[in-house]
Amino acid sequence: MCRLLAYIGSRVSLEGLLFQPEHSLVVQSYQPREMLSGVVNADGFGVGWYDLQRNNCPFIYKNTLPIWNDINLPSLSSYVESENILAYVRSATTGQALDFSNSQPFVYDNLLCIHNGRIDKFRQTLYRAIRSKLSNKIYNWINGSTDSEHIFAMVLNYLLENPGKSIEQALHLSLIELKELAQEFQTDVLANLVINDGKKIVASRYATKLPAPSLYWLKNAVNFPNSVIIASEPLFNGDWNACPENSIISVGEDCEIRIEQI
Amino acid sequence: MCRLLAYIGSRVSLEGLLFQPEHSLVVQSYQPREMLSGVVNADGFGVGWYDLQRNNCPFIYKNTLPIWNDINLPSLSSYVESENILAYVRSATTGQALDFSNSQPFVYDNLLCIHNGRIDKFRQTLYRAIRSKLSNKIYNWINGSTDSEHIFAMVLNYLLENPGKSIEQALHLSLIELKELAQEFQTDVLANLVINDGKKIVASRYATKLPAPSLYWLKNAVNFPNSVIIASEPLFNGDWNACPENSIISVGEDCEIRIEQI
Amino acid sequence: MCRLLAYIGSRVSLEGLLFQPEHSLVVQSYQPREMLSGVVNADGFGVGWYDLQRNNCPFIYKNTLPIWNDINLPSLSSYVESENILAYVRSATTGQALDFSNSQPFVYDNLLCIHNGRIDKFRQTLYRAIRSKLSNKIYNWINGSTDSEHIFAMVLNYLLENPGKSIEQALHLSLIELKELAQEFQTDVLANLVINDGKKIVASRYATKLPAPSLYWLKNAVNFPNSVIIASEPLFNGDWNACPENSIISVGEDCEIRIEQI
């Protein structure tokens, strides 16, 4: 279990999003409220953002320390401003190393991805099975050893082999493929993913065996007008909407919410 | 607030003491029960031990990561065996840097020291006042910037200026001096300290304004015969004794408990 | 011995300054050419910059890893653009801890400072002597234990006690005071400092016992028009000027060079 955050909308400072909310991601790292397992999210963190005025390449910053102990993040957060931001704090699945290569967000070209969830007994079940289905390009792209990176690799593999398909379609079909693999190998998958290409956010709330990890969205919050925030836990009091279980939610620059069932 | 542990008695493996108890120091790092402030102890950790068959020089190992994320500790803990062990997990006081120099245990010659507590508004109150009272030798010995290291420096200063005095006396008088300073500068002090010279453990449970942080001792636990364990929280079920508030407890190689009121 | 870099002029990307020159600071970290002592500069690094369009608060990023091993710096460097940049790679003086608190740049309000050099036997000589001369405000501001931070503290102390004085004057008089202290305590000082307030760069090349560490400046380099670069070693081929020993060089937004002898 990790805690996720995604933002799209008017340009905001990273500081305002990461530090100022009363139940910010920083607070969620040491005092989360809705974890299905684990008690803290202190196994590193990461942020990713875009500066579309320049190009569509994402920028990332990550560390293996607890988010509250990173001495650079306060200064960096006051410097960075963006219309598209992802952030997460990690609770590492037992046995998955605290390596930078295992730290999120993962990046591929203009895509950023963060994942909250897990594949049960990943190494003994889907690890080799997923890899064997990948093209050499994506196989060789993988840097770490987490289930998270392998799920994103499935999405990337689909996108590369099916040019013209959308992130939503790629995510949808990857989750279905993952479900079939999970049945075959008698394991379970929790897959709350957020994928951003700089222009839209596509997120899933998904479990092969319910309940799925929590996921909320909020449009036009008082302190964040013209925006949509998606988060594992509400960042502050407000009319947060629970994303339906086993659905995909996507939001573009128009801040319109589209939800489809998986 | 940190969580402390001290052991004296029959030779044990560090692994047995640090990892195996059901409410071990590792568990206390992410799920402590009796903290006066703070919610986790994930700002680093440290252990110290002696090998008296060789000499009375302590060995130490410390890191700024959460104790559960140190990849070397499991192997190291299965290697180290000792009759005298200190260990602690840190919850850093806001504003005190996550530096190795601020990590405990502190070492001076054959002495080890760990501290749970704090001096309120340390920098603005007793920081310079304490330093100004120190001999050049101890002034120059200080490496970090924590209240903890400065309290230990007071004890060391007393010991060096009063040869022949015991650690108990030095700790006792330093706490009284600290109380006077605290009154003068209108601040408060919480000072649970453990000091070890390889042959005995001397601990204080102390606050200028009660309650003092929790501190327990247990003699001859089932899994640790011929020993005394002192700890911020009981490591497992058993007849743990609360140390009296504002007292000094000392234990030698005979495992006899001596308690004196401050 | 560390390696320094300061830039003032037209807005540039941090990447262009830090990574692209053939003898960049990154190369100087593992293969420096003009070190008076030490062989590599792999004990951490730091950068500082301003964004004057917003305000005059500096931003900093630092780490205790070798600069070539920081996984965030490439992304961060491609994001940051500035008209005022400081950077350094550290070769830690033996006995001075690899702590974040000892990492440069040091920050005080709108001022940034980096230092290449050392006070010989600092702990045994000028450590306490310098501290005893500081106001409480600056005394309490010091976070680490390096000679570098203490020299900057002297400059700050002078500035606070003499409102209206310039950085040049403060640096000049601090170096003279340092020289007197060094004579009194029979030690030597190497003090190449760079101080930036966002609008100008003030640097010294100074030693109580020559030679002073190397320091160069270059105006309007081909790839950096409308700029002045100051550096411990030339970053690329060009008509670099050696700063005179025991002098202060300052450069404002007009890129005019002013040099005065100490």
Place this chain on the structure above:
Amino acid sequence: MCRLLAYIGSRVSLEGLLFQPEHSLVVQSYQPREMLSGVVNADGFGVGWYDLQRNNCPFIYKNTLPIWNDINLPSLSSYVESENILAYVRSATTGQALDFSNSQPFVYDNLLCIHNGRIDKFRQTLYRAIRSKLSNKIYNWINGSTDSEHIFAMVLNYLLENPGKSIEQALHLSLIELKELAQEFQTDVLANLVINDGKKIVASRYATKLPAPSLYWLKNAVNFPNSVIIASEPLFNGDWNACPENSIISVGEDCEIRIEQI
């Protein structure tokens, strides 16, 4: 290129082996003499050792910092004593992450392995090819992404599939298989490996395209009687023997040297 060290013989302290020689592994980390590529070995380090009086499980300690910056190693090295020690300082191949999972020694049951060398363009050539030949057990055992770990995985795979075969045979045949793979994928391999099972050391000096990285051995050095040391560079003056290129050298508890050509 990394720098390697292996020791078998009378019980010695780790400190004596790692720190005291005039051209120790610590010196080789910042000032190596015989590197085929790279200039420093500052991308982490690792040590492994056995305590055969207890069992044949190896102990390891590793870090991603330069060896000279690890604050725990001096204390740990003065504590550890062993008859079987491996150590290495890393110069990471470009593109291979500075992760703990990529840090050596690698451990499998009672075996330790360190590697100096590289597979050219590993990701694009032998990465998937090697993995596809591995049993599930060894495939799933791999934690990192280095060529080094994959070469060791080939040796392990051979040993598990051919019970009763020696480490020498496994290493020999793995290098031949590697040579064939290298030809097929038109790449080159440098493979100085050291594998220890606690009772003997087996090392290779190997390149598909000569020269191979340097490797030396010395028996019964003045300060290390009853021992054999194998090292990338001589640790001190003495009659060091260059291992023949493309050979395997093995040493048991009797300190007898056996060399076979590959």
